[in-house]
């Protein structure tokens with residue numbers, strides 16, 4: 001039996017995949033409402049293919065509970081929040097989960113940490129916690145870091161098809177854990193040490209952040225001379241060794257906008273590029289605000305309530321709003337502006353901000369400028385409803401003739 005701790009974006013799909021592979025799975029979360037909802041057969045977030053997998057797992061007798069189970073294998077997929085003021089990882093949930101496991105586990109148990117952690121966290125926070133309780137690592141408890149690599153919107157496909165990294169102190173344990181993941185992962189499973197697993201995960205997201213920052217900087221350069229950044233990068237990308245990413249209104253999600261800070265925090269003298277990239281990406285919501293002001297000025301629109309932000313999620317076709325560029329933009333607007341501007345997202349069903357509309361047509365009818373912050377399929381399928389509006393398309397997703405770009 002395997003006990004999955006944390007039933008959020010990562011833990012739940014992983015639990016379902018393991019159940020599908022034939023394992024006896026118990027999912028544990030401290031949030032009793034979430035556990036009750038899952039036990040009643042109701043998912044708490046949208047994800048392509050998740051519902052089918054969930055129903056299959058329910059019929060395979062997956063269990064959901066708030067209790068930790070006595071067993072020999074655990075996967076920890078608990079939140080690893082980031083403290084904005086210090087730019088550091090807050091390991092409190094991982095530490096609490098490890099302690100809860102130690103309270104009930106069998107001798108020789110394996111604790112697999114999937115949550116993203118800053119490099120060195122296992123040595124710094126987890127090993128001392130275990131040793132201080134009198135457990136011997138390598139005998140009583142085995143530690144593994146198997147960082148998750150899936151992206152919302154494509155999770156099920158990526159669980160099966162992305163390569164996996166297993167970091168452990170002991171080869172035999174790596175091989176045992178590798179067999180577990182091979183139950184659903186069809187791609188390469190790379191065995192390494194814990195420190196390398198921690199570092200490789202963080203640099204993957206940092207690599208993407210830096211590359212997005214390059215695209216965003218190009219967008220700003222092109223804007224000053226009224227050049228089309230999309231046309232220019234499309235041409236440059238024809239070169240066999242060039243692959244420039246897409247500029248956008250900012251970098252959202254809990255991973256790419258957070259993980260680079262771990263490196264900046266630990267290596268402040270060596271991370272000029274990484275820090276600059278972070279600053280560029282963080283500056284994009286303000287750049288969007290500047291573009292909104294340009295359009296208002298050009299069309300003599302003085303009332304901010306005529307502006308509507310389309311999209312609250314952090315990226316297309318998901319309902320996840322963590323660190324979303326729209327929320328970042330609202331935070332950067334002064335109170336008066338943020339209060340006036342209208343907001344809509346077809347995927348976000350809970351009310352998160354002032355003047356959030358739940359109906360697209362009502363939203364569109366009230367505004368003159370549509371700012372496309374997220375390229376959901378929904379907007380691409382409803383272009384006829386915005387074709388008579390002024391459109392600022394920050395994601396270059398609306399194939400309308402006349403749109404304003406970043």
Ligand code: SAJ
Pocket residue numbers: 116148149150151152204205208212245246247248249250251252253254255256314315316325
């Ligand atoms: N974005 C751009 N331009 C681009 C690509 C993305 O502005 O060309 C923006 C998106 O709109 C979004 C943000 O970047 O706001 C992040 O989106 P994403 O799709 O690049 O990544 P995430 O956050 O959904 O997932 C990332 C993935 N990491 C990498 O691609 C290296 C995923 O594989 C990780 O599992 C995930 O972080 C994680 O949990 O760490």
